[in-house]
Each structure stands twice: as structure tokens, then as C-alpha cells.
Amino acid sequence: MTVHRKILTQHGFVDKDLLTYPYEERGLQFGDGIYEVIRIYHGDYYLLTEHVERLFRSAAAIKLTVPYNKEQVYHKLAELLEINDVKGDAKVYLQITRGSAARDHVFPDTEPNFYAYVQDLPRPLTELKNGVSVITQEDERWQNCYIKSLNLLPNILAKQEAKEQNCFEAILHRKEKVTECSSSNVYIVKDGKIYTHPETNNILHGCVRSKVKTLAQNLNIPLIEEAFTLEDLQTADEVFLTSSNAEVMPIISIDHKQVQDGKPGTKTISLQKAYEQDAKIEQDASIFQVQ
Incomplete structure (x- = not known):
């Protein structure tokens, strides 16, 4: 995937090959920061408001100051697409850390480090058409998974195990209760109803998850926020x-x-059809084209 050249920082736009951080950067040394991944379809952000709101919730949860207010974030992110001339399908990775300072566990008196970049991202059309395989793994993460923090090592290990078993994802569970996947939310359908884990601290409150609740309601499909078990997974429709x-x-x-x-x-x-319509995905890019 191609990374576009201009990266947004708290000091303006920088060429990606010139951007460096000190070795005592708290995101590197402590995972002391937060991030967002924002989808772009045909050059336009999708669910941008939801991502920015979550960014500020995560920042507040770890007592991190965002160097811009919300309106400024919207403006800067629009500039990022414009300066990189983004027209197709892509994503923006946005990260804020507590900054660079001498290594100490307590918060330093320094400005945060902020950056965002654009990366081309083709849609997973084959997987969407055919479906994917997954594994299950014990959920070994901390108790505040609703914060979109940089502390992702358990997620990485679960995702790697899935890859080594030629699978797309790992469904995580705490004892017998399913929480979510290593980098996504998970659902079952049983007797015409959708079930998914409620929005507690144990899962990430996904932006697409929130949209799916609305899409299900519009389609008159009951969606119940209730934890289900590994056994429920095996007997789901x-x-x-x-x-x-x-x-x-x-x-x-x-x-x-x-x-x-x-x-x-x-x-x-x-739901995928409704998602494509909501995201205004053009017919020639849909997985539901008439053959």
C-alpha cells in the first residue's frame, strides 16, 4: 500500500522521508498515546465525526491533551487529503502521544506529538464476497479496551496466530464470553436476531459497530447488545x-x-449492502454488481 508523501504534524505538513522523532518518544517507550484509523472512499472520509469524537474520548480517558480542538482537527484532516490529492480508496492513520522527554513513568511537561498520514487501501472485495475464516483466542488484554490506545501487543499476538493458521482474524473471549476480535467487533445471528457484546470497557466502541446498529434498525433486524458464548458461536446461523x-x-x-x-x-x-449505500460506494465498486 502506498503512503502519500505529506504527513500532518503539530508543526505543519512534513515530507514523510523527513519526519523523525527523538528516541525518548513516549509512544515508542511506553505506548503512551492513542490513535484512529479513518476510512476514505473515493476521496471522502467515512464516519469522520464518529472517529474524531472517539479520539477525544480516548484522549480524555488517559489525560492526554489534543493539540487542536475538534473543528481544527476536521480542518487539518481535510487539508491532509487535499495536499496529498487523495481521490480513491484509502485510510488515514492518526496518532497522538504524550510527547518526547527524558524517560520517566510520570507525565512530562512537554507538548504532545501529533501526526496523521494517508495510505491507499483497496477494499477487501474477495473476502467480502466469499467470507473469511477465523480462530478463537483467550482475551489477554487489559480492562480498558474502550480506549483506542497504542498498547496493542496482545492484539498483535492474536492476529499473528490467526495468520499462522491461514485465517483472517482471531475472536477473543474472556473465559467463555466472547468480547470482540483482535482488530474488529464480532456478531452472531440467531433466529433472525443479531447479538453483539455491549459497549463496556472490555471492547472498543467501534465506529462501524455504531453504524451497523443504525443499519440494522433501518432493515428491521433486531440487534441485541448482549454477550454471547463460544458455544453460541458454534451454533449461530x-x-x-x-x-x-x-x-x-x-x-x-x-x-x-x-x-x-x-x-x-x-x-x-x-447489512453489507446497506453499508455500501451509506458509504456512497459507487456501483462499479460494489461487491453486489450484477454479473
Whole structure:
């Protein structure tokens, strides 16, 4: 994936090859920071308001000062796309750390480090059409997963294990209760109803997750925010996950066992269609083109 050259920092736009940080950067040494990944379709942000609101919630949760107010963030992010002449499908990675200072666990008296860059991101069309396989893993993360922090090592290990088993994702669980995936939210469909873990501190309150609640309501599909179990996963009529990168992704296999007939389910397909319409994805880029 191509990274566009101009990166937004708290000191203006910098060429990506010239951007450096001191070795005593708290994001590097402590994971002391937060981030967002914002989807772009045909040059326009999708769910931008939801991402910016979550950015400020995460900052408040770790007592981190964002160097811009919300309106300034919107303006800067618009400038980022304009200066990089972004026209296609992409994503913006935005990160804020507590800054650079002599290594000490207590907060330093220094300005935060802020940067955001654009990376081209093609849609996962094959996976959306055919569905993906996943594994299950014990959820070993901390108790404040609602904060979109840089502390992602347990997520990385779970995702790597999935890759080594030729799978797309890892569904996490605390004992028998399913929470979410390593980098996405997860749902089951049973008897025409959608179930997903409620918005507690144990999951990330996903922006696409919030949109799916609205889409389900518009489609008259009941969505119940209630934790389900590993056993429920195995007996579900449909299983799917959502994220900014994955959209509404059908899951067709769990721990190498097929989900029902091994094909994307009707409720999942309906939600993905509604997602494409809401994101204003052009017909020639849809996975539902008439053949």
C-alpha cells in the first residue's frame, strides 16, 4: 500500500522521508498515546465525526491533551487529503502521544506529538464476497479496551496466530464470553436476531459497530447488545465482524469448523449492502454488481 508523501504534524505538513522523532518518544517507550484509523472512499472520509469524537474520548480517558480542538482537527484532516490529492480508496492513520522527554513513568511537561498520514487501501472485495475464516483466542488484554490506545501487543499476538493458521482474524473471549476480535467487533445471528457484546470497557466502541446498529434498525433486524458464548458461536446461523478496514465481513469458518453452509448469510449480506449505500460506494465498486 502506498503512503502519500505529506504527513500532518503539530508543526505543519512534513515530507514523510523527513519526519523523525527523538528516541525518548513516549509512544515508542511506553505506548503512551492513542490513535484512529479513518476510512476514505473515493476521496471522502467515512464516519469522520464518529472517529474524531472517539479520539477525544480516548484522549480524555488517559489525560492526554489534543493539540487542536475538534473543528481544527476536521480542518487539518481535510487539508491532509487535499495536499496529498487523495481521490480513491484509502485510510488515514492518526496518532497522538504524550510527547518526547527524558524517560520517566510520570507525565512530562512537554507538548504532545501529533501526526496523521494517508495510505491507499483497496477494499477487501474477495473476502467480502466469499467470507473469511477465523480462530478463537483467550482475551489477554487489559480492562480498558474502550480506549483506542497504542498498547496493542496482545492484539498483535492474536492476529499473528490467526495468520499462522491461514485465517483472517482471531475472536477473543474472556473465559467463555466472547468480547470482540483482535482488530474488529464480532456478531452472531440467531433466529433472525443479531447479538453483539455491549459497549463496556472490555471492547472498543467501534465506529462501524455504531453504524451497523443504525443499519440494522433501518432493515428491521433486531440487534441485541448482549454477550454471547463460544458455544453460541458454534451454533449461530451467521457470524460476521465489522471494522473500518473490513466493513461488514462474513465469517464462514471458526477454528476450522464451517459455519452453517459455509457461505455468507442473508442478514450479513443485507447489512453489507446497506453499508455500501451509506458509504456512497459507487456501483462499479460494489461487491453486489450484477454479473
